[in-house]
Amino acid sequence: MVNTTYQVQGMTCGHCVSAVGAIAGVREVRVDLAGGLVTVSSDQPLDPAVVRAAVDEAGYDLVEA
Structure with missing residues (x-):
């Protein structure tokens, strides 16, 4: 299991959870x-571009990847 922490700007609710949780391998x-x-806890390291795209789609900005 891999745990990775991302800084996300503009979050006001947990909507990001569903967007990032939909990425394959996320537990x-x-x-x-x-x-x-x-x-994020996942089976293996995630591609930062995939995480960024999910966060962007949720309406937030990924500060660090």
Whole structure:
């Protein structure tokens, strides 16, 4: 299991969870709205471009990948 934390700008709700959770191999998504952090547990490392696209689609900005 791989855990990766991303900084996401503009999050005001947990909508990002469903967008990132739909990525193949993702097992769990935890969101810290106050800190603007999304922690993803996955079977193997995720392609940052795929995570960025999911976050963008949810209407937020990935600060770090």
